[in-house]
Amino acid sequence: MSLEKVIFGFFVLLAATLNFGFFIGDLSDPALHNEYELFAAVVVNLIATVLKFGDRTQIGAVHLATSLVADLQLIAATLTWVYATQISTAGMTPEATASVVSLSGGALLANLVSVALLVIETTTFHRR
């Protein structure tokens, strides 16, 4: 068992679970989607991305790509949230909440692919 693998797996999974936690619940109800959870998801996703930097294998490249997609979706969700709370006069309307949550839903899909890749990697390289 290597510590590096533990940390890597931990962050990849945590990124997916936090994302899931934020996403779950009625799409348009702001009360069901905690902004702290979104913040944590963004930070953990960024860390997971950096952990995937510089891996030259094919699976490493796909790993990095999925993480970049998740980052992009989550940052888009954050920007929508900032627009709704800071710039728009209407505040967190059900429509705004729905778009933030659905963007994070896209990130969740990417994170699930990431987890799937992690599992595949583990099963194919179990001898190492």
Add this chain to the structure above:
Amino acid sequence: MRRRTRIARPSEGSPTVFLVLRRMRAPLIVLILIFGISVFGLTLIPGQDAEGHPVRMGFFDAFYFMSYTATTIGYGEIPHPFTGAQRLWVTATIYLTVIGWAYAIGSLLATLRDRAFRDAIALRRFTGTVRRLREPFLLVVGYGQTGQLLGHALDDLGRRMVVVDNTPEHVDTLDIDPYHSDIPGLVADGRNPHHLGVAGLEHPSCEGVVALTDDDEVNLIVAMTVALIRPGLPVIARTVSPAIEHRMHAFGSPTVVNPFDRYGDYLRIALHAPSSYLLSSWLVRGEGAEMPAPGRPPAAGRWVVCGFGRFGTKLVEDLSEDGLDVTVIDPSPPPVDERPAGVTVIEGDASEPSVLAGADLAGAAGFVAGTGNDATNLSLVAAARTANPSLFIGARQNRPANAPLFGAMEIDWLLVPSEMAAREIYARLSTPLLWRFLQEMPQLGDEWAVHTLAKMRAYCGMRLGPTWKVTLTDREAPGMRPWLHRGVRIGDLLRTPHDRTKRLDAVPLMLLRGDETVLGPDDDVTLSAGDQLLLVGRGKSRRALIETLTNRVVAEYVLTGREVPVGWIAQRVTGRIPTSAESAGRSSDDA
């Protein structure tokens, strides 16, 4: 057709950006964590608005505040002045974030300065430069003394090169020294075929490989690699070991240059034909060289050779082939049964006066200090001079830095292996016909060389002009087409286009017809289509000859004395139409 082996590339070098990313992993994670904790803390700590109501900072405000605080820009406390608890937290985060930034930027700079990273960048740039080369180029492996001498000479000729050397200082000279063209250089081991592949061994424009490293083994491996990867590509390899030379010849047909071997060959030429030697040593020095001083001719008689290593063995072989008596002094000579016949061997250190006295220098004609140590060679020369001032002195200079010392000793016959190898390779590469001339010239004897030297002095003066080759084909000499098929006298060809009674300042050195050569052809020799002529002369004669060869009107005047107008209308009006191939054929039939 023979299947060609290709050098497989070990994964086309991944973009260097990945290297940077990998190195930046830890600092970036630290930075993200510090930012995350700081922003998160700031949103948790309660603040106050202007009326004293408790408010919490939003994520966006917190992130905005941390961004300008962490980068030490600092716009003040927004949206409301901070409470004590907030200031306490911000104080802590300022220090944390500044450390995070400093760590990240420091790591980035360290990565950019890192040797591995810069090597990766240099390799990429080199690979790209070599791939984009469109002119024929030579691949030079080993860029020490010999390589640099050769490189400068070839660069002056406008030839392109790619250099591989395992010493960074040698490759750095490519940037420091003045060169006309940009010469790509790579610090790499020539023994590795991949490095040769990166340096353009498989490039279609690669016209030859020159192996000049100090290590004979490396030169052998380079010659082998070329023979296996690109059979048929010309290879020139330097070696000082007969065994390695033999092994090189096992692969393809490389040109092997052994400076130790040449020394004796030239000494023999000088012994029999001093003028032949003078002529060849002048010609290999290249354009602009002063005619070398004749110097003392080596004397026949008994020769004393100090040092019986690779150099001494070759020299003694050459001298005894000439029927000269040779005395060898060496501290550890080969066993008695392996010694060449007719050679007296004295065992001992030549620098000891008693050993040297045993060689009876007073009765000797020549003395060669040929050990591998410059200090020893210099002291041996001094000692020999004292014993017999009239000795012909030869010496071997091993290190280039000692050139002034050997110069001051006024050695009659100095061997500088790096210079000798560079000159010989230069002569082979610059004008292959000249090399053939130099090989065949000594057989004509000294008389002939004296005659040629006198002609060259008369036409070129004391400074050597360019040596060039003229090919009499329709392609390269279109102006000569009407006359070539029935032959042109050399004397007629070499007339000035301005006044055909005057002769061009050029000396024909050799005529190559098919595979036969005529050395120093007379003016009465007739040239025909396909002939190649090697000439030496002045730069302006070369340009004049090119005019004769390419311009039909000029050729008409030079060859026949008939003046023809240049323009088509003027030719029709005056009725003076230049000779065409058909009319020339008819007139010859009439005759």
